[in-house]
Amino acid sequence: MKKLYLVLTVLVLAALVLPACGPTTPDCTKEEVFCVGLVTDVGKIDDKSFNQSAWEGVKQAESELGAIVQYIETTDAKDYAKNIATFADEGYDVIVTVGFNLGVDTRAAAPTYPNVKFIGIDQDQFEGTIDNVSGLVFPEDQAGFLVGALAAMMTETGKVGGVFGTDAVPPVWRFGEGYRAGAAYIDPAVEVFVVYHSDVGFDKTFTDPEWGAATAKSMIDQGADVIFGGGGKTGNGAVEGAAQAGAYAIGVDSDQYYTLPNAAPRLLSSAMKLITPGVFDLIKLAKDGSFPAGNFYGDAGYAPYHDLDSMVPAEVKAKMEEIAAALLDGSLKTNVPPVKP
């Protein structure tokens, strides 16, 4: 019992003394202190995908603009609003919210905190422009177009495949149709199999790697030798399934060479949203006082060939650079509408 007495005494004393040595944080409410906060979607900051790419953009602002930076990892969708408010209440100047799912809460927070600039990644501002919200969106059709062209140039069978999540989500649909258009741009005779996983609910469409792998394999059985997988875990399943079957695989969103080690040896490239530079550009614009409200278009790109670099002929590499440059300066159009007609 003496031991218990001792423990309780120590704890009571500790409770009395401790508040004095609480954590200190920089005062973001001051004019000269520029603070940038990032709220992740449910997931970790080092997910080697969206969250991480966005955080790298914020880190770049730390080193180049001298910003105070901080992140909060969301563990439950119910916390989106609270996590955003945690930064806003501390006087942060810019808050980056990562992913489509945070769109509603980001737009809801904006009028409450008119002095805060909000950057919403993948959050299309189709409902109208709010002065202090910028939706960082990407021309997925261009990214799809690039890898579609690459697939059409690399195929030996004249057949390529694409496995996607539901086409009811516009970015996914743009990836798929861009892919189709890119392949046709190189050679209209190339047969393109495109399948969307629209036959299941939204809770399943992006989290069905078995379906993705099986669909990829059935396309390979039909003669396809390049498979583009896009749409969360479903797409990852397709990429890994294709790599396993010996076909060329193409990833999506970020350079999946780093996120899908099983597929890495057969990963030709990835259709990328260049999130890091997009986030940095917007933070810089916010600091300079020329924050663009509404949609802000980031750039699309394609990932390096990595292990397969020696397999890609020099003229293909040159053509890819040419197409990327033409898409960027607008001289080449994908002709994919923003949403499924």
Add this chain to the structure above:
Amino acid sequence: MPETEKNNSHPRGFAGLLKAAADAPLIIPILAILTAMIIGGVIIALVGGNPFAAYIGLFQGSFGSLKAISETAVWATPYILAGLAVSLAFKGGLFNIGAEGQLALGAVMAAWIGYALPDMLGVSLPKVVHLTLSVGLGMLTGALWAAIPGWLKAYTGGHEVINTIMMNYIALNLTSFLLNGPMKDPNPLNVSARTPEIAPSARLSPLFEGLRVHWGFIIALLIAVLVWWLLWKTTLGFEIRTVGANPDGAKYAGINVKRTIVLTMALSGLLAGMAGTIEVTGLNYRHELGFSIGYGFDAIAIALLGKTHPAGVVLASILFAAMRNGGTRMQFLTQIPVDIISVIQALILLFVAADAIIRYVYRIRGSEEKLVLTRGWGG
């Protein structure tokens, strides 16, 4: 605490107080929490964080401001109701793992009544009618869903643990189907699996302007009192507890055991369903897929930590809510991953469940009555 009152012979002074505290049923959970926090602190220090800063952040985030307290109450509301649901079943000797499914179906029903009923009737309903129907039918759905495994247990001997788990899968997949299909928000801009927003007449009001805490929190506290009254002040409560403690004895005493088992499960489901309806009518104003993943399972932990007593459940709910809510500020201030919260919660449970560890470490002699949680096959 009746256990301490009957013990008149303990010495006076501080040591006497401590002795009394050690005999009280609360001492094990409190020591379990302290021990878990200390071990959690050591883990934080091991990964290079400052445990004191972390805990201060946790406290600030959960109780440090009006907004923080409000958010803690928001989290606590479904925890209290679902925790009471699981506790009530425990008192009746039944292990209701199905709270998650009962909660989900209650929420679906509440949302459906909330958005569809005015259109179906072609009139706008007064708040008192609409809200009551929405919450009431949602609760009833949970009760019916839970009564099925109760009936299977009473009349066929099918074990409620297995059946409630299986009913969870049915409920959650049914919810998924409904939210993706017939009940999906028809707004063309909507891509999520969620219902339309419920009518304003089916919404619980916030308690204060500008804060998210709503009347559901007060209702949950009242329900806790009601459950206590039901269990200890009514004949039905006596029957439930007697069947839970000793079904054979209960039968001998003339209690209709089968009926009591079905009723216990139904009441448990009623409370779990209420947890779902309150989240819909008080907080989210719609049902969305993935909004509640885990309340029904956390509720089991809360019931155990609260020793299945309504007051204990309220305290345990507030603790879990505070930890979940304060985690954000802890992370903001110290960049310690919020996963540490789950580690601490798991440690608390470990020490509550395996209380021999706590008794050994703090030299507490076992004088407490054993907690009867559930019975085996044919029990």
